[in-house]
Amino acid sequence: SSYPSLSLSIGFSIARRLAQDGAHVVISSRKQQNVDRAVATLKKEGLGVSGTVCHVGKAEDRERLVATVRDVGLQLLHTQNAVPLYLARQGSVVLVSSVAAYVPRLGVYNVSKTALLGLTKTLAVELAPKSIRVNCIVPGYINTDFSQVVRTKEGCDSRTCTLKLKPLVGQPEDCAGLVAFLCSPEASYITGESIAVAGWSPHL
Numbered sequence: 487s488s489y490p491s492l493s494l495s496i497g498f499s500i501a502r503r504l505a506q507d508g509a510h511v512v513i514s515s516r517k518q519q520n521v522d523r524a525v526a527t528l529k530k531e532g533l534g535v536s537g538t539v540c541h542v543g544k545a546e547d548r549e550r551l552v553a554t555v556r557d558v559g560l561q562l563l564h565t566q567n568a569v570p571l572y573l574a575r576q577g578s579v580v581l582v583s584s585v586a587a588y589v590p591r592l593g594v595y596n597v598s599k600t601a602l603l604g605l606t607k608t609l610a611v612e613l614a615p616k617s618i619r620v621n622c623i624v625p626g627y628i629n630t631d632f633s634q635v636v637r638t639k640e641g642c643d644s645r646t647c648t649l650k651l652k653p654l655v656g657q658p659e660d661c662a663g664l665v666a667f668l669c670s671p672e673a674s675y676i677t678g679e680s681i682a683v684a685g686w687s688p689h690l
Contacts, residue, residue, distance in 0.1 A: 496582065496630060498524055499658035500665045502533070507666055510534035516541045576617040578669045581606055582661075585626045585684050603680045610678030619677040621668045626684020628656045656685060 501511045505528055513524045518539050525537040583606075586592050587599035606622040613620055661683050667673055668681075 496625060496628060496658045496661045499662040501535070502528060502531075503659070503662035503666045504669065505533035505535060507670075509669075510536070513537040514540035577619075578673070579609065579613070579618065579620040580665050580668050581620070581622040583622050583624045583680065585624055585682060587624065606680055607678050614677065619668075619674070621673075621676060621678070622680040623661055623664055623668075624680050624682045624684070625661050626656060626682060628658060628661065628683075630658060656683060 498513070501513050501524070505511045511528070511534065513521055513528075513535060514537065515521045515524070516539065521537040521539055525535050528535040581602050583602040584595075584599040586596050587603055590596060602622055603624075606620055609620040664681060664683055668676065
């Protein structure tokens, strides 16, 4: 198949873990085939899941995503449009950045990931009066389809080669476990934090 592997996706692993913990999750992607595959996979495992196509750059897609969540009575890790859904439930927002935020080598990608760290702090303050917590996970080198593509395109310098050591390469499930915790009542006193999930990280 030319489609990305579901097992090598941080988002899919997070959705699966939350569903295993009892949540009914909503999966979105820009491509219908990705949504269909992910939904079918989780349903086959007996998990509660819905799906919808969403390009976050399109307002109508964001609205449809939130409507899907509202229809099944869920919380959503999507901030601006979804805030009204959080208010009565004291929701938890978890953003996903990247350790690239601390590594000055990937240009615009680095800037976008650094912006999420600041956004986490800002939203945590703005939404605290509404009892909505906002945190961010900062994955290091995780074994995903995306990281494999980056490695192939960039080649292997001394820093990248260091990351090939097995104990230093994380799996998507490592991120999923942390997100599940941040969404749980046990993390009710944690907000505004950006937490690295990295066995090796340039900023540590």
